[in-house]
Amino acid sequence: MTDMSLRLPTTRFRAVFALGTRRAASLPLPTTLGAPNLFAEWDDETEQSTLYVGFGTGQIHLDTAPTGIEHHFHDLSGDDTDVSPWNGDDTRQLLDWSSALLSDFHQLVPDLLDDVDDAAAWHDAGLTLWVCEVEEPTQLDLIEVDIEGELLTLPWLGAGHVEHDHVEESAHGALDHGVDDDREHPIALLWTAAADGTPDSPIAEAWLRPGTEQPVTRAVPGVDWAAVGMPADEVLSWLEGIYLNHHVLPDPAGTILTGVLERLGGIDGTD
Known part of the structure; x- marks a missing residue:
């Protein structure tokens, strides 16, 4: 198992955004549900925004649409449902x-996401404050977040080079259908011996068991590990660290975006 003590320290980061009128911040949020987990994304092809609001008792997902905003719920087990997990007043x-x-x-994207990425790049450069550009005096909003440090990992030390990519999720999602566990967010580690080639040979996989944040790894049968230049157990240990950094531990941009959403919603504790 990866040594989680080999992580960079958590850092306090401040970012200043021009968020405009925050209408959601003036509306009440049911206190009985607790603090929500927020995530939002923008599809630049469809120009559609999506918001995920999660609680320990269920979730609501909302999408922008030509006719307005559409929504559906997820129950405690994560299944889609048209029936709210909460009472009528809380749901409204x-x-x-x-x-x-x-x-x-939706009114702020895609420029807002460019600003979030810019702020994250400043954090990665070792800076502690990012300020957006404005052309005239305007109300600004300060976001303060704690960004968790990455797990320290070595570069690839085997022969050739590798890439990792998502693979199709299924109950038996391994390439040879030989894995019995349900899998969430599975990836394959692809390898090539050629220094200038494109990795296309799967040598290992990693995924999450549902409801956990601990990666599971497996070596693909039939791999010539001598040609790979590292034994299978070392490759799996290396892949686990890569998986944690890229798919489990919060990344700076995601943490900053969460702070922005909490500020927009008036639940960041500063209103």
Whole structure:
């Protein structure tokens, strides 16, 4: 198992955004549900925004659409449902707040996401403060977040070079259908012996068991590990660290975006 003590320290980062009118911040959020987990994304092809609002008792997902905002729920087990997991009053308040938050977010993208990536790049450069560019006096919003440090990993030390890519999720999702565990977010480690070639030979896989944040790894049968230049157990240990950094531990941009969403929604503790 990867030694989680080999992580860079958590750092406090401040970013200043121009978020405009925050309509969701003026609306009540049901206190009985607890603090929500927020995530939003923008599809530049469809120009559609999506917001995910999760609690320990269920989730609501919202999408922008030509006719307005569409939504559906997820129950405690994560299954889609048209029936709210919460009572009527809480559902109405949550839907009003979430719809306003998605509208606020949608009006700011895609420029907002460019700013988030820019701020994350400043953090990666070792800076502790990023400020957006404005052309005239305007109300600005300060976001303060704690960004977790990455796990320290070595570069690839085997022969050739490698890349990792997502593979299709299924109950028996391994390449040879030989894995019995359900898998979430599976990736394959692809390898090539050629220094200038494109990695296309799967040599190992990693995934999460549902409901956990601990990666599971396996070596693909039939690999010539002598040609790979590293024994299978060392490759799997290396892949576990890569998986944690890229698919489990929060990345700076995601952490900053969460801070922005909490500020837009008025739940960052500063209103």
